[in-house]
Amino acid sequence: MADGTARTITLIVVDDHPVVRDGLRGMFESAPGFEVLGEAADGVEGVDLAARLDPDVVLMDLRMPDGGGVAAIAELTRRGARSKVLVLTTYDTDSDTLQAIEAGATGYLLKDAPRDELFTAVRAAADGRTVLSPAVASRLVSRVRMPVGAADQSLSARERQVLELVAKGTSNREIAAELFISEATVKTHLTHIFGKLGAKDRAAAVAVAYDRGILG
Template sequence: MTDDSATDSATESASGADAAISLLVVDDHPVVRDGLRGMFESAPGFRVLGEAAGGAEALTLAAALDPDVILMDLRMPGGSGVDAIRELTRRGARARVLVLTTYDTDSDTLPAIEAGATGYLLKDAPRDDLFTAVRAAAEGRTVLSPAVASRLVCAVRAPKAPGGEPLSAREREVLALVARGTSNKEIARELFISEATVKTHLTHLYAKLGVKDRAAAVAAAYDRGILG
């Protein structure tokens, strides 16, 4: 009787392990990887098969471990996440890729989605939202954080600079304030963002408009009808 019970228990345990969603965690920060591993291993229905510190290592481990879902950071010194996603897609990898990153700028979001990512979440997402997103990704469903979804909509609807990428809603807000002579510090205060974020938006604006400074950006925006 006891042996039968033990056998049944072992069978159920093995069945539960097979049903668990297997994960590969890709992030260049050991603390982040440890945190994600601990979080998923403490929750039922998940198994962390391995960790990678960069895109190149992620490709090797994905081939060896065949996870259901890959949690992928984007900006890593060991190979970019977008390049890794693109290569996984080219190889026809079974794993679904869920981007988990700090960045939600258009220059990060759009390339990752276009490369083949199934979902895109920010690292400040609540724990339960992350669990739900991984389950959805494992089923092949698209998952986007509200901020990212909003950016994608803006990218589709935004006016395009000739020969360049579309300006996001936030970039157009920053550009309008620059046109009024507002300083970076004042822009940050008005939009409730940091000065560093303002500088990032300006860098993206300059690249998209093909200019090198604030004055040229404003002139180009008026010339192209982006500013009325």
């Protein structure tokens, strides 16, 4: 473990391409503050590995021949796993990405993201913060379409402020400090935001907000 300044974040890599797994393992093992506990080649193996090793973060590919990522994320959610799941996607739109968010993924990032961005995203996920980069969101949110009349789309100025900070990966505590309000008030705002946008969590709310032009 790290020496009091920052804890070591543990993770596993789930991807059917050995080169990708090797690359990610090497990248994280060469950086301070991370420990790769293991790797898996498909979703089924990934769920078993996560259950056995209990990592802070699971880096999850979506398209794998033997057990896809969406089903694996849903199973981890069903089991109440502590691990946060970060979806790894290619630059092209992956039709499963929204399903992965809905299944319980904390967020998603590009496989070719810069090292620092990847490290920052994993740290944010380990802290329970949403990881939703605009670069990927622009390709994802075109699929987010709410039925007409399903939700009140108007957010208050304060709700927009809260949502903008959520999109930056800001925690509830940090949002409270930034806006000089209590954490309880932040949670109340989030509840209202989720209701108005028809979203069940932070990641989905940000995706819908990008899609509707509330965030841009």
